[in-house]
Amino acid sequence: MCGIVGLLLKNRAWHEQLGELATPMLQCMSTRGADSCGLAVFHRPLPLEKRRFSLYVADRDYDWQSFHAGFSSGTGGDARLESRFNHATEVTATPEADVRGWLRRSHPDVHLLSVGRVIDIFKDEGRPEEIAERFGFRDLQGTHAVGHTRMATESAVSPAHAHPFSAGQDFCLVHNGSLSNPYSVRRRLERRGIAFETDNDTEAGCRFLEWRMREGDTLEQAIEKSFRVLDGFYTFLMATADKMVLVRDPFACKPAVVAETADYVAVSSEFRSLAHLPGIREADVYEPAPEQIYSWTLSSNLTSRN
């Protein structure tokens, strides 16, 4: 069992309250998974040439200032640091490949969680309430957020195995369920030179979808293909720079509920974690159907159910 939550704010005036609204959703779902927790938050986009690099390290007293000094001189860019305990974000125009190379050489202990113009990922092993508090989820601002509380069933409990998983740029996925063929999917992708960081089933799903998008598919087209490739139980909640997308496996083995108002779209494993949202009593509350793609886009300020 795991818990998944997502919140996309259609009302721009609410962007400052993203963390305030999404954090209770996530904390409420700690009853579905209390061994790890994570949140992806999507900010206002950086200038075209800049990227956010979300970083994780095990040590909660890590010296990010000296890391930053090394990062700035080592990557040759003009970087900006935001840090909180064992999480930091470096904002820089240095290309991703150069940052990855420098991290590998100079700081193999620092784990790169995500890269993009808008995405930041926070995750760790431990109680969701404590993790949300430590990383200050309530203060986060942005357009949308996707979170996960994990109760591991198929691979180890570790910070790297926590969700969200990210591949490519500005894309993440959280998963409630378990895939039954992650290794065959993984072998298929590894033959194409795609590298994996964990033995987690969700990472296989995440990298499959990202590979299809790199090959030119939209996320929706990639999901259509995944119906024929991924076997197992899943409710997947995904996000890109301007979208939140939800899909359940053909048997609908894992739960999901959606609440929509003029101001937001909220998704959770259970209605319980949506009950605090403003206007929830008047919201359109429904259960997504099996094997149907539900996609909500920010830019048009319209929601579409495919």
Added chain:
Amino acid sequence: MDAVKQFDLAQLTVREVNQYLHHELSGSGAARVEILHPDGMHSIAAGLDADVAVDIMGHAGYFIAGMNKRASVTIHGNVGWSVAENIMSGVVRVKGHASESAAASGHGGLVVIEGNASSRCGISMKGCDIVVGGSVGHFSAFMAQAGTLLVCGDTGPNLGDSLYEAVIYVRCTMHCVGADSREEPLEAADEAEVARLLSAAGMEFSPREFKKVASARSLYHWNADVHQEY
């Protein structure tokens, strides 16, 4: 004692309210219990065995009114998975929609979903009656053994898969029936049964609008000649 007893789940835990319903209700004189702010919480009014009316005032979570005996429980909102699972008797009514496995394994009594029910509604039902005002999702009445499922809207894929002796009535479109279930002619006795259920649920449709689905009974016995290709 007041005839109506009110509880607020914003102040009390589900366990406290259920303990009242299980132990203190009898002898209290309360004929009706109102539960406020359910806010998606689970197992509210589960395990009742009393002649009492319970009103849950809002959206509720999983296992609402599970194992119900005698009580009449009304949910004024939506419910999550497995509402009225294993119901024995009494009435459970959902004014909104129900999520998966509504009335799963129900032995007796009546379950009314005024909105839609989702996947696996009435799975393994064993004698209860279920009336759904809207539509039901896939694999509804899967392996249903006894009782009646009446659907006023549409039904999803694989309706009544591996059906035993439960009977299904459908008013609108059937997506497809599952293995070993088939449409049968609606006879006078069926019309009377549909009329009885519609009346009990307070729904106004003509019994003649309904189609009947029942077991073809071909899976009842092992057949060595089909090489396990059912």
